[in-house]
Amino acid sequence: MAAPEERPAIRVALLGCGTVGGQVARLLTEQAEELAARAGAPVELAGIAVRRPDKHPELPPELLTADVEQLVTSDDVDVVVELVGGIEPVRGWLLAALKAGKSVVTANKALLAEHSADLFEAADAAGADLYFEAAVAGAIPLLRPLRESLAGDRITRVMGIVNGTTNYILSAMDSTGAGYAETLDEASRLGYAEADPTADVDGYDAASKAAILASLAFHTRVTASDVHREGIADVTAADLAAARMLGRTVKLLAICERVTDDDGVESVSARVHPVMIPRSHQLAGVGGAFNAVYVEADAAGELMFYGQGAGGAPTASAVLGDLVAVARNRVVAGRGPRESAHAALPVRPMGQTPTRYHVSLSVADRAGVLAQVAQAFADHGVSIAAVRQSDVGDRASLVVVTHQAPDAALQSTVDEIGRLDVVHEVVSVMRVEGEDQ
Amino acid sequence: MAAPEERPAIRVALLGCGTVGGQVARLLTEQAEELAARAGAPVELAGIAVRRPDKHPELPPELLTADVEQLVTSDDVDVVVELVGGIEPVRGWLLAALKAGKSVVTANKALLAEHSADLFEAADAAGADLYFEAAVAGAIPLLRPLRESLAGDRITRVMGIVNGTTNYILSAMDSTGAGYAETLDEASRLGYAEADPTADVDGYDAASKAAILASLAFHTRVTASDVHREGIADVTAADLAAARMLGRTVKLLAICERVTDDDGVESVSARVHPVMIPRSHQLAGVGGAFNAVYVEADAAGELMFYGQGAGGAPTASAVLGDLVAVARNRVVAGRGPRESAHAALPVRPMGQTPTRYHVSLSVADRAGVLAQVAQAFADHGVSIAAVRQSDVGDRASLVVVTHQAPDAALQSTVDEIGRLDVVHEVVSVMRVEGEDQ
Known part of the structure; x- marks a missing residue:
């Protein structure tokens, strides 16, 4: 096989050149040799789309354009890297790019969270890649x-x-x-x-x-x-x-x-x-x-992943990781694993989702108060895991942590407790995670 | 494209069926439908090589064999999963498998740490995959x-x-x-x-x-x-x-x-x-x-990855992740990213590697001791970051933490300090990491 630097370059269109895009452009230039070695071919900027090309004296003028539609479907482009953000007009640009067979790397969480079905379908139909590591948790490979x-x-x-x-x-x-x-x-x-x-x-x-x-x-x-x-x-x-x-x-x-x-x-x-x-x-x-x-x-x-969730350079690192993967796939004329929604599980409404509550109350300091509060939990089928009561003058502070119950039942319990005469104030209500039940 | 379950199956040879292999065999059967959906084709066991087939009544007898050489090059096998461990004869088996065009998934850290060059070369020559996520940090995707x-x-x-x-x-x-x-x-x-x-x-x-x-x-x-x-x-x-x-x-x-x-x-x-x-x-x-x-x-x-580093099921999870990746690559007739040693940096000897030392000494409790100890560090060009002295009866405890210096210089300093008359005992010497210098 030819050496990486002798193969036809993978040509990249960069959409948006702000904090993250600027770092991507910088790393593409500074790390050109490294990237070529890892991708198996040179990875080069074919163009950079920005709203106002005259506002970017730091970038090579011959790469700058305001005509995104032309750039994303240009024959000279293999991969589109989208760092503009927001839903429209970006959705249209990326669908056009995918339809034209370009692979897409994006950090656009809002778009993916709303329109991933369209985008994956377009990628599948064209046999192109759609990667988006930078959309969640910045630099963390997740x-x-x-x-x-x-x-x-x-x-x-x-x-x-x-x-x-x-x-x-x-x-x-x-x-x-x-x-x-x-x-x-x-x-x-x-x-x-x-x-x-x-x-x-x-x-x-x-x-x-x-x-x-x-x-x-x-x-x-x-x-x-x-x-x-x-x-x-x-x-x-x-x-x-x-x-x-x-x-x-x-x-x-x-x-x-x-x-x-x-x-x-x-x-x-x-x-x-x-x-x-x-x-x-x-x-x-x-x-x-x-x-x-x-x-x-x-x-x-149990696994845990930790790192920087935002920022120009960390996000650019995730974008470049995707870009190298997409470039490698292009070099071998393959593509990465496709998305899959094959399980198609129903989404459970919050009210039916099992959660646990921590409830902190200011109550009257007299006999029978705990019994009334406990009865309210029992009436909604909510089981109590821990109770802590402490006196503060003529009032008492009462903290209840529940076992798991449907969120709606917990919510109704809290509403009812708030209406009890013996309860002066619901000081804090918060869901609880990360403890034994 | 055909539905995953209608495509020709990816056939797997499993070498070794101990703690990890047993879990891999179990998951391949229990998760068959999931795996097919994710890999894009059914993933099936073609054979299991164990030393003593008669000792495995829990496994389907028609899959068991003691003839590893035959299994790893069989026309009926696409991927070899190696969980035997050790260098020989495993190295020979895997080279034979790669030469025959099989992809290899292994958890064998000792083999990879010694013979990765041969194995990668064979994989490259055959256009086959060599994956080994389970070899380091068990279940952690690292x-x-x-x-x-x-x-x-x-x-x-x-x-x-x-x-x-x-x-x-x-x-x-x-x-x-x-x-x-x-x-x-x-x-x-x-x-x-x-x-x-x-x-x-x-x-x-x-x-x-x-x-x-x-x-x-x-x-x-x-x-x-x-x-x-x-x-x-x-x-x-x-x-x-x-x-x-x-x-x-x-x-x-x-x-x-x-x-x-x-x-x-x-x-x-x-x-x-x-x-x-x-x-x-x-x-x-x-x-x-x-x-x-x-x-x-x-x-x-900074990034951190955390999880279970060993055990049957966690290691099997990593093996199956690789197996799905290899199967996907087979389905699209592609292969994953190749290894690369293009940077070919020299390996620095330990003596020249910059480290920091913590040295805890029991010294005579009299004037001039600290000066002598400090002089020994200075003589070797080692700069001191922190000193802590405390008296214990007629002796004193002296703790020194250094700045970075070549490990050999630190080692010589400690040797010299151990020979000083005023030093009764070198209580503890330990390298230090994770602090500001």
Whole structure:
């Protein structure tokens, strides 16, 4: 076989040249020799599509174009790397590229979480590759292990911290005792939160990632709208104080589970919400803008993946890994493993998903209060795992941790308890993970 | 395209049917439908080679054979899964299989650490796949991320706990304060150490894994004999006590580094030895038989992979992941990424590898002692990072932690200090990792 540098080059169209795209362009040039050796052929930029070519004096002018449609279907292009983000017009560009037989590498989680069916279909029809490692957990090699390394195993659970902004805010609230609004302001000031932080703090970003993870792990099409989503805006200093008192902390987790009901019927649950976990749990120690994802599989047991979840260079590393894989496939005229939704499991509504609750109450300090509260749990078929009562003046603090029950039953129990005369205040309600049941 | 179950089956020869092989055979049968969907064709057992077929009443008799040579080259076989272990005669079998165009999946670290060059050459010549995820860190998807996900990045360091037996022993010594021999006996009694624990406790197993990791990470052929190897037999209760006093613990680590000297010349260092690390380090919390590996790359930054490093089912999970990948490649008449040793960096001898030492001394408690000890370090060009002295009766305890220096210089310094009159005893000498320099 010819030496890599003598083979026809794999020609790359780069869409978008911001923080990540700039790093991809830099590494493609600086690491050209390495990349050629690993891909089996030179990997070269054929063009860079940006909105305003005149705004990029740092890039070779002959590569710049504003005409994306032309670039993505150009005969001179083998692979399209998409780093623009958002759904339209990107969806149309990538479908056009795939139809023209180009392979696609993208970091676009929102698009994949909504329109993966169309995109996979177009890739299959054209025999082209669609890779997207950078869409979830930045630099952490996570999707390839799920798609490939664990392909012979049965994944039962994927749970992790997949959004750096919310992890930074919750870590800061935990260490300073400050409230949410104040901590968000500080995070914005320091550049850890965007000017409009909605996508992060309301959990949309994490929900897109949960949809992608659940789809891969369970071979089932799960979209962002299938994911139950709660952000961190309602997490209070009181929640973190309650967690701290019990040796726990609060994290925003994406949780994807295979649930088998009593009749043996399987379904998939995907959700994003704040969770109380023990401080001894591996995810509790993941601070700042890092991401970490826990995977449980029947044969492999517990696995954890940890690393930087965002940033130009880390995300570019994941993009280049995909680009080398796609280039290698082109060199051998093959393609990578296809996506599969063959299991097609139903998505379980949140209300029917088994969860556990931590409930912290301020109650009247008199006989019979615990009995009334306990009766409310019993009336909804919820079994109590632990109770802790302590007196504070003429009131008492009552903390209840439940066993697993359908989320809707837990929710109704909390609603009912809030209406009891003996309950002065529901101080904190939080789901619990990572403990023995 | 035809449905997976209608395509010609991928036929598998299984060599060895012990703890791991038994699990592979079980999963191949139990997960047949899943595997077919993921591989794109049925994956079936064509035969199982065992030494004594009559000793396996649990397996289908028509599959059993003692004739390995015939099985591995049989026209009825597409893929050979080798779980026998050891170098000969396995090497011959696998070369014969590759030459006959069969793809190979193996968990054989000793063989890969010695003879990977022959095996890769045979695989390349035949256009066949050679996969070996299970050879390092059991169930943890580690080799595929190194080979593929990080293919566009520049890995600078791989450091981890890759041997469960020694990790169990060191964890137990740390928590009980007991000595090495006593703890090894207990580990053997509980089944955590083999009857002949040499391969584990003397670091041979970890050195094979270090060779495989260094080869993949640095695109350089590194064999087990290139790896500097020290086991845990000389780790004493005093070493662990010294570590504990400083908020550290001791782990047996495999460390693979890309080292650039002052002239900009790159080389590779691969070593296995006991190391003192801070208790706050992520590897410090990895207990019992778990494995964890830290990877540092230029663009991706720090990554960590964690999971079960041994055991029948976890290892079988890794084997099946490879088997599905190989089967997929067969279905599309392609092959996976080839190994590459294109960087061909020189291997740096241990003496020239930069390390840091922790030295704990029992010295005479009088003026001028510290000056003499400090002079010995200075004479060898070793710079001191921290000193701690405390009096115990008429003696003093002196702990020195150095900055980085060539390992040989540190070794000579320790030798010289041991000969000083004022030094009563060199209590503990241990390399240090995971701290700011």
